[in-house]
Amino acid sequence: MKNIVAAGLFAAICGLTVSSASAQDTTLTIRAVEGLKFDVPRFVVRPGTRINLTLDNYDDMAHNLVVTLPNSRLRVVNTSLALGDQAVKLNYVPRTPDVVAHTPVVEPGKAEKISFVLDQEGVYSYVCTYPGHGFVMYGAIYVTRRPATVPALDKDPHVAANRKDDAGHAHHLPDHPYELKYPAVYRTFMPDSGPASIAVGLTPKAAYCWDAGSCRLRYAWTGGFIDQTDHWDGNGKKPTHVLGDVYFRDQGGFPIRLGTADRLPEVKFKGYRLINRYPEFRYLVNGIEVREMIKPLKTGRGLVRQFTLGPVSGPVYFVCKSGDGVKYRPSVGKIQDGFVRLPVGTRSFTLTMIAE
Amino acid sequence: MRNKIKSASRVKTFLSAFVALSLLNLNGWSKPLFPADTITDYYEVETIQMPKGLTAETDGLAVMPDGRIVAGFHRGEIMIYTPKTKTWKLFAEGIHDPLGIMAVSNSEILVMQRPELTRVKDTNGDGVADLYETVTDEFGLSGNYHEFAFGPVKDKQGNIFISLNTASNGAGIFPEVRGKLDTLGRPGRMYSAVPYRGWVMKLTPDGKLHPYASGFRSPNSLGFDANGNLFAADNQGDWLGTSKLYHVQEGKHYGHPASLLWKEGFPRITPRKLPVKMLDSLRTVESVAFPHSRIANSPTQPVLDNTGGKFGPFAGKMLIGEMDHPYLIRLMLETVDGQIQGACAPFLAGAGLRRGNNRLAFGPDGSLWLGQTDHGWAGARGMQRVRWKGKTPLELADMKLTPTGFVLTFTQPLDAATAQQLTNYQFQRYYYEYHEAYGSKQFDKQPVAVTKAELSPDGKTVTLKLGELKAGYIYELEMGKLRSTTQQNLMGRLVCYTLNRLQRNTQANP
Numbered sequence A: 001m002k003n004i005v006a007a008g009l010f011a012a013i014c015g016l017t018v019s020s021a022s023a024q025d026t027t028l029t030i031r032a033v034e035g036l037k038f039d040v041p042r043f044v045v046r047p048g049t050r051i052n053l054t055l056d057n058y059d060d061m062a063h064n065l066v067v068t069l070p071n072s073r074l075r076v077v078n079t080s081l082a083l084g085d086q087a088v089k090l091n092y093v094p095r096t097p098d099v100v101a102h103t104p105v106v107e108p109g110k111a112e113k114i115s116f117v118l119d120q121e122g123v124y125s126y127v128c129t130y131p132g133h134g135f136v137m138y139g140a141i142y143v144t145r146r147p148a149t150v151p152a153l154d155k156d157p158h159v160a161a162n163r164k165d166d167a168g169h170a171h172h173l174p175d176h177p178y179e180l181k182y183p184a185v186y187r188t189f190m191p192d193s194g195p196a197s198i199a200v201g202l203t204p205k206a207a208y209c210w211d212a213g214s215c216r217l218r219y220a221w222t223g224g225f226i227d228q229t230d231h232w233d234g235n236g237k238k239p240t241h242v243l244g245d246v247y248f249r250d251q252g253g254f255p256i257r258l259g260t261a262d263r264l265p266e267v268k269f270k271g272y273r274l275i276n277r278y279p280e281f282r283y284l285v286n287g288i289e290v291r292e293m294i295k296p297l298k299t300g301r302g303l304v305r306q307f308t309l310g311p312v313s314g315p316v317y318f319v320c321k322s323g324d325g326v327k328y329r330p331s332v333g334k335i336q337d338g339f340v341r342l343p344v345g346t347r348s349f350t351l352t353m354i355a356e
Numbered sequence B: 001m002r003n004k005i006k007s008a009s010r011v012k013t014f015l016s017a018f019v020a021l022s023l024l025n026l027n028g029w030s031k032p033l034f035p036a037d038t039i040t041d042y043y044e045v046e047t048i049q050m051p052k053g054l055t056a057e058t059d060g061l062a063v064m065p066d067g068r069i070v071a072g073f074h075r076g077e078i079m080i081y082t083p084k085t086k087t088w089k090l091f092a093e094g095i096h097d098p099l100g101i102m103a104v105s106n107s108e109i110l111v112m113q114r115p116e117l118t119r120v121k122d123t124n125g126d127g128v129a130d131l132y133e134t135v136t137d138e139f140g141l142s143g144n145y146h147e148f149a150f151g152p153v154k155d156k157q158g159n160i161f162i163s164l165n166t167a168s169n170g171a172g173i174f175p176e177v178r179g180k181l182d183t184l185g186r187p188g189r190m191y192s193a194v195p196y197r198g199w200v201m202k203l204t205p206d207g208k209l210h211p212y213a214s215g216f217r218s219p220n221s222l223g224f225d226a227n228g229n230l231f232a233a234d235n236q237g238d239w240l241g242t243s244k245l246y247h248v249q250e251g252k253h254y255g256h257p258a259s260l261l262w263k264e265g266f267p268r269i270t271p272r273k274l275p276v277k278m279l280d281s282l283r284t285v286e287s288v289a290f291p292h293s294r295i296a297n298s299p300t301q302p303v304l305d306n307t308g309g310k311f312g313p314f315a316g317k318m319l320i321g322e323m324d325h326p327y328l329i330r331l332m333l334e335t336v337d338g339q340i341q342g343a344c345a346p347f348l349a350g351a352g353l354r355r356g357n358n359r360l361a362f363g364p365d366g367s368l369w370l371g372q373t374d375h376g377w378a379g380a381r382g383m384q385r386v387r388w389k390g391k392t393p394l395e396l397a398d399m400k401l402t403p404t405g406f407v408l409t410f411t412q413p414l415d416a417a418t419a420q421q422l423t424n425y426q427f428q429r430y431y432y433e434y435h436e437a438y439g440s441k442q443f444d445k446q447p448v449a450v451t452k453a454e455l456s457p458d459g460k461t462v463t464l465k466l467g468e469l470k471a472g473y474i475y476e477l478e479m480g481k482l483r484s485t486t487q488q489n490l491m492g493r494l495v496c497y498t499l500n501r502l503q504r505n506t507q508a509n510p
Helices: A008-014 A073-081 A161-167 B002-027 B257-262 B276-282
Strands: A026-033 A042-045 A049-057 A066-068 A099-102 A111-118 A122-127 A138-143 A184-188 A197-203 A206-211 A216-222 A245-249 A256-258 A267-275 A278-285 A288-296 A302-309 A316-319 A326-330 A339-342 A348-355 B043-047 B058-063 B069-073 B078-082 B087-092 B100-105 B108-112 B117-121 B131-136 B149-154 B160-164 B200-203 B209-213 B222-224 B230-234 B243-247 B288-290 B299-304 B318-322 B328-336 B339-347 B357-362 B368-372 B382-388 B396-401 B405-410 B425-432 B442-448 B450-455 B461-466 B473-479 B494-499
Touching (some): A066 A073, A073 A122, A099 A111, A197 A278, A197 A288, A206 A288, A245 A348, A326 A339, B058 B108, B058 B357, B058 B368, B058 B382, B100 B149, B108 B149, B117 B149, B149 B222, B222 B299, B230 B299, B243 B299, B243 B339, B288 B328, B288 B339, B288 B494, B318 B357, B328 B396, B396 B494, B425 B450, B425 B461
Parallel strands (some): A042 A138, B058 B100
Antiparallel strands (some): A049 A111, A066 A099, A066 A122, A122 A138, A206 A216, A216 A245, A256 A316, A267 A278, A267 B131, A288 A302, A316 A339, B043 B382, B069 B078, B078 B087, B108 B117, B160 B200, B200 B209, B222 B230, B230 B243, B243 B288, B299 B318, B328 B339, B357 B368, B405 B461, B425 B442, B450 B461, B473 B494
């Protein structure tokens, strides 16, 4: 007996896993993954193949895997929903001739093996009949002597819709019911920042990430805005991607110091107001209100940050460390030892950041 | 393809003939109904046309004072629907999963998004929000995808309640978190590594956020009953043998141990490592257990029918949504021995609802607005609106425990012959175990004999005597083909009563 391990990688790339020329044993693992999906969208075997299949549950909810005869998946799913109080005992699998083989319910993190032979040619299904899952979570087993007749993945009626998306054919749809206008503001999971971050697209090609947790600008980039496709998919496990080249990345931590230059103040985020679609952030620094509005440089890569401060009795410092990708040009005061010291009584100032 | 279209239109013709026929019979009320009445004779479901290009994962939904509907969607849009004109307008953008909305006025809402509770307001009268003000963000955020936030709901004193989902071991946390990171909170399937994950929080009118009650896993979502009692739904999983509805009271713990880490004075230990017996003794049990898959897989928002009868015969009681079944669930609660407990029953099955009923809100006309989502799990997308058509269906209106059994009250007088047949009341009882593993099987499942069924003189109440009543069990009742005196069918035949406590004067074996 010879085992052929189906290559999951191959399946992921083109959605097609084909066993070798003649009918023999095939061993493969199908993972139940997040978003009501089997990671293998379909596979192909020759008639008479014994299939040793492991269902490995990588998801955070329970699943089973039920192999059904051609054209019977929906019937099996609907029958499973009508099992009533027998459902749990039967692992949500109806006892009908439509079912070729099935695993029990597999808890998250667990795996189960089944073994079965498919003699007749046809398109069989494997489906999770756990209540509510069967309408979206399934794949196809092509039992055929002519693998070349199998249709392209995105045109395959036997493959679940949420698996066709993965082939890269679902990206033509608009993001919103309107054309995105700039400046654009999204609260989302941004990489290399705190989890309460805000992505702001100043123009389609210039953007920054502002961290509402630590009340500060984290990084800025040009060349594009963000891609939220992955983050929007399913339950939002993957972060949003930055599109473009980051030219500034904050190194100095929260930049404003009150009284002394070396003591980090307490900060508290208070929200933002949109002014001509530009967000003006509001936050408290040791109880003093600060407003910050960020605009793009008129020419070249960089930002103009306008600050408005509440009444402060002592001196105010602003950290301008070198090595974070930009040159600083304050509207008042001078840069010394990595700080701008603002003249006492300053209530508003701008800080221009020019990419180096 | 051709054939398909043909047969589809044939089905349609048949259906409209059927509807016409049953309408005729509804007019001739005194005559027996033929063909039999269905739920669509009493309730109609309208599917709302969603804006083109919208991914209509409806996260949050509320009715504004002027009757417009404000809805929040997964991609951050907050949109307002005007029912009269059936038009949509964008109100706000860029919200991170707006899973809860409360209308403050016709130009201002509170939105519960992942990182904070936000006041979103149109201050210049152009119909579009320009102010996004942080109301509270005094809770931790680890960057784990499962840290959803739910609510807000407001009590009569002006306190606002929100609830915070635990994190899932389906993913880790960000290298940077907001709030204090405690690595003791990392182990476990659903975990709480930053403050107040797994808690219901109370925001007092002075703007301070207080931890209120702990022990929640995935508390989607919150609601009040007619007496101002706060309830939270929770989902089957680790430590939850089946999905539940809790009566949330200050200082209490409801069973999912992860959140205990953030309880003041709690020992420095990963709570799930404590003996199950000890954890069991710390918890307050649910008011309602929803038998898994039989009633609900994932219950959602509890909402009070405060329509005063505009939505049919269930005014004053609560409904709750459900993600995986194309129906809602009616709740019939009572106080027994000082604790709220009661029954749940599928409602509007077959009425044309989709799955994924995540948010529910009553409009001023008494119609029920439903926001539907899937969010990577089972469900559906979009919005539907349910209207009562004015005739009273035959339904179980209430189920109450007695010392010897249950009293069932129906919306219509019952046909005496069928109502007194004992075989029309099939009881079983079972319980779900409190343990760490995901879900639970049904333990000690036994049929329970009905020894007597007594019909009241007005025909609306059946008093059932049971062979045995035992605390700590779910009593599942499947009713037979009961009919009203006017030959209406009983719409919902399944009901499950969570019997935590017996009445004080109950004998051990009545």
